[in-house]
Amino acid sequence: MRLRGCLFLHGFLVAALASLAALLANAAIAALPVKSELVIGGAANTVDIVQAGDGSAQLYVVDQAGRIRILRGGALLATPFLDISSLVTFGGEQGLLGVAFHPQFASNGKFYIDYTRAGDGATVIASFRVSAIDHDRADPASRSELLTIAQPYANHNGGALRFGPDGYLYIGMGDGGSGNDPENRAQNPQELLGKILRIDVDGAVPYAIPPGNPFAAGGGRREIFATGLRNPWRFGFDRVTGDFYIGDVGQNAVEEIDFLPKGQGAGTNFGWRVMEGNLCTNLGGGPQCGAAAFTPPILTYDHGQGCSVTGGGVYRGRKVPVLYGRYLYADYCSGRMWAAARDGNGVWQTEVLLETGHQIGTFGEDGDGEVYWADLRNGAIHRLIADPAAPIAIEYFNAALGHYFLTAFPEEAAALDGGALAGAWKRTGHAFAVWSANEFGTVDVCRFFGKPGVGPNSHFYSGNPQECAKLATSPLWVFEAIGFRMRMPANDACSPPARPVYRLYNNPATLAQVNHRFTVDGTTYNAMRGAGWIGEGVAFCAK
Numbered sequence: 001m002r003l004r005g006c007l008f009l010h011g012f013l014v015a016a017l018a019s020l021a022a023l024l025a026n027a028a029i030a031a032l033p034v035k036s037e038l039v040i041g042g043a044a045n046t047v048d049i050v051q052a053g054d055g056s057a058q059l060y061v062v063d064q065a066g067r068i069r070i071l072r073g074g075a076l077l078a079t080p081f082l083d084i085s086s087l088v089t090f091g092g093e094q095g096l097l098g099v100a101f102h103p104q105f106a107s108n109g110k111f112y113i114d115y116t117r118a119g120d121g122a123t124v125i126a127s128f129r130v131s132a133i134d135h136d137r138a139d140p141a142s143r144s145e146l147l148t149i150a151q152p153y154a155n156h157n158g159g160a161l162r163f164g165p166d167g168y169l170y171i172g173m174g175d176g177g178s179g180n181d182p183e184n185r186a187q188n189p190q191e192l193l194g195k196i197l198r199i200d201v202d203g204a205v206p207y208a209i210p211p212g213n214p215f216a217a218g219g220g221r222r223e224i225f226a227t228g229l230r231n232p233w234r235f236g237f238d239r240v241t242g243d244f245y246i247g248d249v250g251q252n253a254v255e256e257i258d259f260l261p262k263g264q265g266a267g268t269n270f271g272w273r274v275m276e277g278n279l280c281t282n283l284g285g286g287p288q289c290g291a292a293a294f295t296p297p298i299l300t301y302d303h304g305q306g307c308s309v310t311g312g313g314v315y316r317g318r319k320v321p322v323l324y325g326r327y328l329y330a331d332y333c334s335g336r337m338w339a340a341a342r343d344g345n346g347v348w349q350t351e352v353l354l355e356t357g358h359q360i361g362t363f364g365e366d367g368d369g370e371v372y373w374a375d376l377r378n379g380a381i382h383r384l385i386a387d388p389a390a391p392i393a394i395e396y397f398n399a400a401l402g403h404y405f406l407t408a409f410p411e412e413a414a415a416l417d418g419g420a421l422a423g424a425w426k427r428t429g430h431a432f433a434v435w436s437a438n439e440f441g442t443v444d445v446c447r448f449f450g451k452p453g454v455g456p457n458s459h460f461y462s463g464n465p466q467e468c469a470k471l472a473t474s475p476l477w478v479f480e481a482i483g484f485r486m487r488m489p490a491n492d493a494c495s496p497p498a499r500p501v502y503r504l505y506n507n508p509a510t511l512a513q514v515n516h517r518f519t520v521d522g523t524t525y526n527a528m529r530g531a532g533w534i535g536e537g538v539a540f541c542a543k
Ligand SMILES: [Ca+2]
Pocket: 228, 248, 256, 270, 271, 272, 275, 276, 277, 297
């Protein structure tokens, strides 16, 4: 018995779900159980929040006016880590705009900044070293300019700065400013404006060109990595997968998130100024709108929902398990924050996570992957936390047993986390929200495990009462508990905002090796299918 295809819906249940769907259509959106809490106020003009990757718990907070301050133990150190305010033109979209710490910062003390300089407002990429005698201070005398880029207008300076998984420094450059890229710079390979640049800060002084850059051998500026961007204000790499997410600010109509899988995308053209998001601008100046030469965004929203996108990162922390693997981004004007992920068909799905009411100018991550965001205007720094009142099902894996397990019982999770139960159970990071017992339209999910020595080496969950009854009388399975409550899918789909929980089983040689996994993460579902597991579609719908 492999339980393949044994999730079935009986007629009465389908009918009940259909009438339920009508009822629920006008119900309040059930958001993810995530809240935001204030970390600290008074950090003025925060445009970047970065950790140094050196194992320390502190964060470096960038003040657009030209200072970097250390946030440690819930307070900002009084003396700035770096103060270059005298070197910076500050105001509007100008100032100190980004910082990135060298991947070997712990040993070489190097970090890099992006600012618009005093006088002409040109972009400068410069490196610094931490002080040899005081690690809470940068050495101002260590400043070394790597790259200077003239800015024809005051706006659209980009400013994002991050090291990629390839060890190269990625630099976000806006199209130079004004409106509609009047000199068509983003499509011009002889211009550094309107691009993502990529340089090798270790290969030469001041830098070398990575051989994979599209114009490394000629045809355009050698620093260019990707083209056709309007104002890539914030971008970031997924610390687990290495995938690259770019928030590119739109003109008057559409905001967009662009995406490149790890190690791919050198030479990608993201379309501006021929396209704004998925729209044709009719400005011309490059390939035809909609041409295959352009890589479209994975996510867009129009100006009914905001006016300026702030790209974030993929949540990889532990404190908000339901966000694990989700890409977070926000709008500066509306304060709306979204969480996005690919479903089991590989299609990007997004949902509103929070209505913050704040002018979100940046996201940041600490060393543990916990996510912070800042209000650019009032200086407040916040972080995302789980709503402790909302139940979730947490996934564990026992590597020795090759066995996945889900629990929504807090006492059981505490016992597993504490090592009180046999075997080395570890959280996978994956989790999903479950419904409370009294929530309308939900069903009990029964939980079974394979009878030792007889049944599969697996835990199994079902929201189908007939299936629960069948397993209860099977010699192969032992009933454990009603694990949690879920809604059931209709035609293998969940009615948003409920999200599908996919079921997989491996393809074993013997019954004893059968193992099941239930995951809300579409990327994981597809990756496991690619690795030979058998996908069984949507088992139930998480809150
Ligand atoms: Ca674009």
